[in-house]
Amino acid sequence: MDAQYTIVIADDHPLFRNALFQSVHMAVSKANLLEADSLDTLLQLLDKEPDVDLLLLDLKMPGANGMSGLIQLRAQHPELPVVVVSANEEAAVIRQVRHHGAFGFIPKSSDMRELISALNQVLDGEPYFPPGIGDDEDDPELDALAARIATLTPQQYKVLCMLSDGLLNKQIAYELNVSEATIKAHMTAIFRKLGVKNRTQAVILLNELSDE
Known part of the structure; x- marks a missing residue:
């Protein structure tokens, strides 16, 4: 992909942020990458950068408080595609993420090839969720x-x-x-x-x- 994308990586672990940086650069040759290590920092960044194309979000960042952080982000920035990147890969969590409006879910255990494939898919406008995860039951x-x-x-x-x-x-x-x-x-x-x-x-x- 040669298009210019602005992508935000929101994760409080520097090593994983670096790994995502490398993966994104391999998937997208011309990406403007920004980073945040807490929900507060992320919200400030999104207020300054209105043209973000994709947010890669860890549910466990300081201030994110699990699913409620995703809900807050979707409420404040409803047009922003959010892909959750999480170490919690339980089917129930993935279904909740989708139910609350995320554009995708990428497990942190994904290898580089899977990660790049998932990134390409969401940047092509297609949601990405691990196969075999059904729709969440309404609660x-x-x-x-x-x-x-x-x-x-x-x-x-x-x-x-x-x-x-x-x-x-x-x-x-x-x-x-x-x-x-x-x-x-x-x-x-x-x-x-x-x-x-x-x-x-x-x-x-x-x-x-x-x-x-």
């Missing part, structure tokens, strides 16, 4: 939860993930360089959007969309 409760997660703003989602990590309001305010009053306002909005009454319930809902 109305999880679908409703995913829809509520998708209504959170990036900042609200960040606050929710920090709650999940056990941080207090004061600590979250410090990390985000805002006042505690701002964090409390975010929490009120998060609880309303998720339909919960307290932080414990909010964290439980977030964990239900884990990829494990």
Whole structure:
């Protein structure tokens, strides 16, 4: 392929990012490659780079919080093709990834030939999923939860993930360089959007969309 593509590799492991860099360059001779090592960094990058052709996403990055990170990305950037590249290759996870709008799933155990073939396929506009993975069965409760997660703003989602990590309001305010009053306002909005009454319930809902 000779076309110029802008491809983002989002993974917190430098060695695997380098391996993906090499694979992408072998599949695409003229690729503009960008990288991110957390969901926060990724969202900032996507705001600055509106013309990304493909995102290769690890579900386990800091801030991604499993499937909910994918849901947030699809909500914020619905036109961006997202291909999940993950070490968790369970059929249920792959079905969830497809169900939540990913354009493909590439197992991290793939050899170089498989990886290049999958990349070529998605850049040709064809989704790629490992063979033999059927469609996910509908789960109305999880679908409703995913829809509520998708209504959170990036900042609200960040606050929710920090709650999940056990941080207090004061600590979250410090990390985000805002006042505690701002964090409390975010929490009120998060609880309303998720339909919960307290932080414990909010964290439980977030964990239900884990990829494990």
